Amino acid sequence: METCQNMYDLLTRQNYKSYIFIPYNFGYHWILLILSVETGNLIVFDSMRNPKSAIQHILDPLNRVWKKFVKNNKGRGQWRPELNVNMDYPCARQQQGTDWCGYYVCDYLHIMTPCGKATDEDTTMSQMGDECYSTDRINAVCEQLAGFILNEILDPRGEFYHDGHIHRGLPSTS
Numbered sequence: 001m002e003t004c005q006n007m008y009d010l011l012t013r014q015n016y017k018s019y020i021f022i023p024y025n026f027g028y029h030w031i032l033l034i035l036s037v038e039t040g041n042l043i044v045f046d047s048m049r050n051p052k053s054a055i056q057h058i059l060d061p062l063n064r065v066w067k068k069f070v071k072n073n074k075g076r077g078q079w080r081p082e083l084n085v086n087m088d089y090p091c092a093r094q095q096q097g098t099d100w101c102g103y104y105v106c107d108y109l110h111i112m113t114p115c116g117k118a119t120d121e122d123t124t125m126s127q128m129g130d131e132c133y134s135t136d137r138i139n140a141v142c143e144q145l146a147g148f149i150l151n152e153i154l155d156p157r158g159e160f161y162h163d164g165h166i167h168r169g170l171p172s173t174s
Contacts, residue, residue, distance in 0.1 A: 003061065004061050004064060004065055007061065007062065007065045008065045008068055008069060011035075011037075011065060011066070011069050012069065012072075012073075014037070015037055015069070015073065016037075017037055018036065018037060018038060019034055019035065019036055019037065019112075020034070020035040020037060021033075021034055021109060021112070022034070022035065023105050023109070024055075024058060026054075026055065026057070026058070028099075029048060029050070029101050030101040030102045030104070030105045031044060031045060031046040031047075031050075031055065031101070031105065032044075032045040032105045032108045032109065033045075033058075033062075034112065035062075035083075037079075039080070039084070040066065040070075040079050040080035040082070040083055040084055041083070041084045041086060042059075042062065042083045042084065042085045042086065043086045043089045044085065044086065044087045044089065045089060045091045045104075045105070045108045046087070046091070047091065047092060047093055047094035047100070047101050047104040047105075048093075048094050048101065049093065051087075052085065052087050059083075059085060062083060063082055063083050066079075066082065066083050067081060067082065091104075091108065092104060092107075100138055103138050103141045103142065103145075106141055106144075106145055107137075107141045110141075110144065
């Protein structure tokens with residue numbers, strides 16, 4: 001129940017966004033869910049093409065949260081009453097016997113976000129359908145991810161750097 005409340009709070013705070021990206025891990029497998037807030041469409045990027053039943057355990061709570069959101073926000077938008085789940089969106093297929101699903105999700109995020117500034121190659125890669133990424137493409141994703149971690153998380157000048165201290169506000173004066 002707490003998870004559903006957290007999802008609802010997030011959706012309420014982010015309802016002005018066009019899309020909400022949800023990387024999700026289940027059974028040692030990463031997928032990317034993209035919620036179009038404007039349309040109520042939920043696009044599932046799954047490099048292994050699992051059936052809908054494999055992720056029903058996350059779709060049911062997301063639908064409950066969506067229904068509550070629509071009910072509590074009438075008049076603020078023309079949202080459909082239930083999420084429209086699209087499991088057939090064309091995305092690259094993971095090679096059998098590999099554990100590269102996390103890299104695929106990172107690459108989907110890179111391609112789908114405006115800050116990723118998709119190149120012609122990225123656009124081609126996102127439209128691959130049933131084709132698999134090459135080892136070179138996976139290595140490129142690794143390099144991008146490592147560069148991001150080095151430059152934005154570990155570097156004190158990076159946007160997501162954290163010095164390790166927990167800031168709890170000012171101490172009480174009483």
